[in-house]
Amino acid sequence: MVEVIFIWIAAGLTLAIFSFLYKDNPFYKVAEHIYVGSAAAFWFLYLWFFDVEPKILGPFKEVFHKYGFSGMWAHFGAEQWILFIPIFLSICMLLRFIPPTAWLSRWAIAFTVGMAAGLGVTGALQGYIIPQTQATLLPLWTGNPLTSFNNLIIVIATLATLFYFFFSKEHKGVLGVFSRIGITFIMIAFGASFGYTVMARVSLLIGRIHFLLFEWLSSFFH
Template identity: 65%
Template sequence: MAQVFWTWVAAFLTLAIFSFLYKDNPFYKFAEHIYVGSSAAFWFVYLWYFDIKPKLIDGWRYNTGFEKYILIIPAVLSIFMLMRFIRPLAWLSRWAIAFTVGMAAGLGITAALQGYLVPQIQATFLPLWVSKGSFWHSLGISINNFVLVLGTIVTIFYFYFSKEHKGTLGALSRAGIVFIMVAFGASFGYTVMARISLLIGRVYFLIHDWLHIV
């Protein structure tokens, strides 16, 4: 019984949001505000169950000596973070923010270097003539490698803004725009695919879970 009731609730909310497609109306507004309000509360519940309780409270309970008392540092920083809500002490939250920003920056440098630049540039050093199987097969692979290398280089040139795009650089960056447009097109096609899939999911919910037509 509860299942049926809640399925109707879900269907009502789904249709309330879809009603926006006709025009903005109170049903949509209601559903939208419920969504925003409940997702905000969600973060609080998460913060408790996945952060404060296991990391701080249990950490304090189960650790001893140095490992226990060192937890005061992150606990204080965390409280500083919340000081943003108290105007006169708001400046303290900058300490906590500074810590997270510094960490993110430090982590970001090594990730970009080791995780992206080095392996990606390495993978671009492809042989421009590959001899594998028949002549036509080799030619196909070689052309693909050539296009890949060329495309990467000209795209990088397109984003090189330190010099005016004239002459050779101009030609390279014009070739770059061709690759960029093909890539944006492909990404756009994929984005359409993603959005449609979401609609398919909701339509399936309505006709399967709610109306039991299929």
């Protein structure tokens, strides 16, 4: 019985969301607000139990239980002391709610953005630039005409795409020709990606329609 109730709720919300395809309406508004509200509750609990509790409080708990509040400080190791940095930054962030100290939240943002920029540079190098360069170092003749042609396309597409992303020169003359070839390859790649992703989305829709037809409608006959 409980299962049937939940199927009805899920089907009702699915249809309410689908009703947006017609136009904005009260059913969609109700579903939207339930979704946003329940997502906020879910993520609060998720972040508490999977981030704050195990990563911030967890390492202190054991020492606290063993030595008590006054004794635990002497028994903190590197694992505990290092956590005071994120705790400090978190407090800085929360100080936004107190107007005279709100400026302190900028420290936390500055730290995060700086760290992200630094990691982004090495991450892009090791994750994209070097592997892409390595994968483009291909022989133009491999003994197999099809593989050789494939290699040629990879090489031309990579080089032309690099030319498209030249910003400090006007795209005229030879650079203009190469950049046009580059954007053509980019669009071909996007076309392929578009078709591939649409297929994945259609499979999601099929999943939802399957739920409505075979789980929800079939509950009428039980």
